[in-house]
Amino acid sequence: MHRPLSGIRVIAVEQYGAGPYGSMLLADMGATVIKVENAATGGDVSRATGPHFLGEQDSQFFQTFSKGKQSASIDLKSPEGRVAFNQLLAGADALINNLRGDQPAKLGLTYDAVKDINPRLVCAHLSAYGRGNSRETWPGYDYLMQAEAGFMGLSGEPDAPPTRLGVSMVDFMTGTMMAFGTVSTILGARATGIGCDVDVALFDTAVHQLSYPATWYLNAGDQVQRLPRGAHPSIAPSQSFRTKDGWAMLMCQTPKFWEEFCRRAGRPDLLDRVEFKDIPARRRNRQLLSETLDDLLSTRTTAEWLSILGGHVPFAPITSLDQALDNPFVAEIGMVEEVDHPDAPDGRLRLLSSPIRINGERPRGRRAPKLGERTE
Structure with missing residues (x-):
């Protein structure tokens, strides 16, 4: 390539x-x-x-x-x-x-x-x-x-x-x-x-990398604080939630995604609640919203919610390292590659691929060098 x-x-x-x-x-x-x-x-x-x-x-x-x-x-x-x-x-x-x-x-x-x-x-x-x-x-x-x-x-x-x-x-x-x-x-x-x-x-x-929290502090004296569940400082719901078998991240960053979530989750009644009517209201009532959605999301497994919400609402499972790397999507997009290595089992070493594609193709890697291998 x-x-x-x-x-x-x-x-x-x-x-x-x-x-x-x-x-x-x-x-x-x-x-x-x-x-x-x-x-x-x-x-x-x-x-x-x-x-x-x-x-x-x-x-x-x-x-x-x-x-x-x-x-x-x-x-x-x-x-x-x-x-x-x-x-x-x-x-x-x-x-x-x-x-x-x-x-x-x-x-x-x-x-x-x-x-x-x-x-x-x-x-x-x-x-x-x-x-x-x-x-x-x-x-x-x-x-x-x-x-x-x-x-x-x-x-x-x-x-x-x-x-x-x-x-x-x-x-x-x-x-x-x-x-x-x-x-x-x-x-x-x-x-x-x-x-x-x-x-x-x-x-x-x-x-x-402090980015927009730095801008808020430098110009408005606004100091972002740690929030429960890794929540976004200004938007709700945008945090981790309990599911029936684990944890997941839900990010309704726009009114469209909040509305879509409520409909797909079978709870359109949440759209009519005054505490949750818009982003400022949901931010003010973050604790109530968190408890309400914990109860809702705990009724199904993470995989079940992913099948309902995936591709429609920003939603992702919170995974362990093995789950993250064994994710079929990681294999689908080719984020793990094998390179030749004389001292690896079967002569092959699995490494992460380049995150950059050129004309749709990831550049193929090769093993790191032995010490002084190309000195001459």
């Missing part, structure tokens, strides 16, 4: 999650992504991240973030290694890293440090708190950002401890921001012949 970044070469000094996630998106789109790793120190730390390993210096965790890339073993701190590294830079479009904010300058990974080697090179930096500020030397991870940027304070039940998201979404969003920034600046460099530095940070991205 056609991959739009075919012919783009990216050199990646990266490890663990956020940076590798972003460069993996570039590889999915056809870029040649070369991971620079030092075999003497074990390479990317995620190669040793368990509990599921694949032979030596490889793991399922590593495969998750580095499929489709190449690996070159180079010691950036040795004279010989730097010569080899500079040779890679001479033919590259981008140099990316996800090091602590003060490290790129020390390792010579900034545009000023490499522009004489390749003036059109784009240098993308992903760090915890950014560069050139009072926290550039601070280490940081996703969970810290969820804590300080308000995510945990907005998540969970009102009377429960603050709750983090179940996955490292700040890492993934920041990696995506890096990929977007890298492609954008490559386009600019190709037009002008001059590269640049482009920075993204976990903290910046997390704050940016």
